[in-house]
Amino acid sequence: MDLVKWDSPAPMDLWEAFDGLRGELDRALDPFRIPSVAGLLDQTTAPAVDVLETEDEYLVMADLPGVDKHDLEVSVTGSLLSIKGNKKGERESEKRKIFRKETWIGSFSRTINLPAQIDAGKITAEFKDGVLTVHIAKREEAKTKLIAVAVE
Amino acid sequence: MEAKDKTGNLRTVTPACSISEDEGLVTVKVEMPGVSKGALEIKIEGNELVVSGNRSPEAHRGHYILKERRAEAFKKFFTLDDSISRDDIDAALVDGILTLKLKVKEAAKPRRIEIA
Numbered sequence: 001m002d003l004v005k006w007d008s009p010a011p012m013d014l015w016e017a018f019d020g021l022r023g024e025l026d027r028a029l030d031p032f033r034i035p036s037v038a039g040l041l042d043q044t045t046a047p048a049v050d051v052l053e054t055e056d057e058y059l060v061m062a063d064l065p066g067v068d069k070h071d072l073e074v075s076v077t078g079s080l081l082s083i084k085g086n087k088k089g090e091r092e093s094e095k096r097k098i099f100r101k102e103t104w105i106g107s108f109s110r111t112i113n114l115p116a117q118i119d120a121g122k123i124t125a126e127f128k129d130g131v132l133t134v135h136i137a138k139r140e141e142a143k144t145k146l147i148a149v150a151v152e
Numbered sequence: 153m154e155a156k157d158k159t160g161n162l163r164t165v166t167p168a169c170s171i172s173e174d175e176g177l178v179t180v181k182v183e184m185p186g187v188s189k190g191a192l193e194i195k196i197e198g199n200e201l202v203v204s205g206n207r208s209p210e211a212h213r214g215h216y217i218l219k220e221r222r223a224e225a226f227k228k229f230f231t232l233d234d235s236i237s238r239d240d241i242d243a244a245l246v247d248g249i250l251t252l253k254l255k256v257k258e259a260a261k262p263r264r265i266e267i268a
Contacts, residue, residue, distance in 0.1 A: 048221045054214030063185040063221055065248030095174060102168035103183055112218075130185035130248015 046110040047083070056143050058136040060112060065130035066103070074125045074134060079116055081134065084109040117142030165223035167203075176261050178236065178254040184226045185248035192250065194243055201230040201241075203250065235260030 052059040062083055064072070072085040089105035114136060122137035169182045184192070187205035194203050204227040232238070235256050242253040 049218060050216060050221045051218040052214045053217055058217075059214065061221065063248075065183040065185040067247065097173045099171040099173065101170045101172075103170045103181060127247075129188050129245075130183075 045104065045106060045108040047108055049083075049110060049112065051112065056138055058114065058118065058138065060132075060134040060136065062110065062132045063130065064108075064127075064132050066105075067127075067130070069127050072127060072132065074132070076114075076120055076123055076136075078120075079114045079118065081112045081114050081136070082109065083111075083132065083134075163222065163224040164227050165225070167223070167226040167228055169228060173256075176256040178256065180230065180252040180254065182226075182228060182250040182252070183248060184245075184250055186223075187226060187245070187248065187250075189245050192245060194241075194250075194252070196232070196238060196241075199232050201232055201252075203228045203230070203252075205250075 047062045047064055050059075050061045052061070060081060060083075064085065064087070066089075067085055067087045071088065073083070075082050075084075084107075086107045087105050089103075117139050119137040119139045123134065125132065125134045127133075167182050167184050169180060171178065171180050173179070182203055184203075184205050186207040188208060191208065192203075192205040194201070196202075204225070206225045207223065232254075237255045237257045240255045244251045
């Protein structure tokens with residue numbers, strides 16, 4: 001079983017309950033929502049990820065705009081795919097006036113549990129236009145096979 | 153599967169952006185992961201600077217197990233005031249971040265008056 005953060009319920013306070021609900025709704029509707037529940041004790045920022053299944057492979061895509069290819073680390077242990085890295089920003093000069101800041105910098109990590117039928121030897125990754133795409137091949141026996149049945 | 157909403161449009165999201173100014177140079181950074189140079193459009197319409205870009209639809213050939221990435225297209229409007237020069241805008245797209253450099257007109261810069 002996965003470890004889940006324990007949220008202790010305070011003695012019932014209606015306003016507090018509404019406050020929490022509003023925050024949860026805001027987070028759910030925020031288009032830049034960064035899923036931030038990664039790790040129980042060492043919480044880090046986790047990038048948004050898509051996992052796509054095709055006939056012969058799994059595709060994992062993560063949005064990592066502004067991350068340098070050399071600051072990115074992709075590894076597989078058993079069936080766990082781990083994406084780690086550091087998003088660097090440029091040093092802000094003292095004189096610079098900031099009008100708006102919606103982007104974030106810092107380290108991030110994301111671990112995804114892959115289905116069992118992957119071929120760990122056939123994994124490739126590419127990074128283009130700020131999107132990391134990891135191709136993970138399925139094992140031969142897990143691929144859909146077409147069996148021709150002769151009809152007499 | 154094409155990720156379109158009920159009206160048939162691509163799911164458009166306002167991208168995250170940062171705006172800063174340093175000595176007459178306004179830097180605008182817009183995060184548009186997955187948008188290639190060819191799919192990006194930057195135009196000025198009156199007082200508005202419009203940045204839009206579509207993501208490459210390479211992804212739509214299987215079924216999703218997990219889908220957290222929301223945007224299929226990005227669109228962002230910026231209002232330019234009179235102090236910004238319209239003719240001198242620099243744009244660069246690197247690793248999914250569009251950097252626009254706009255210049256403040258000479259006439260709008262703070263002028264120091266020397267005391268004789």
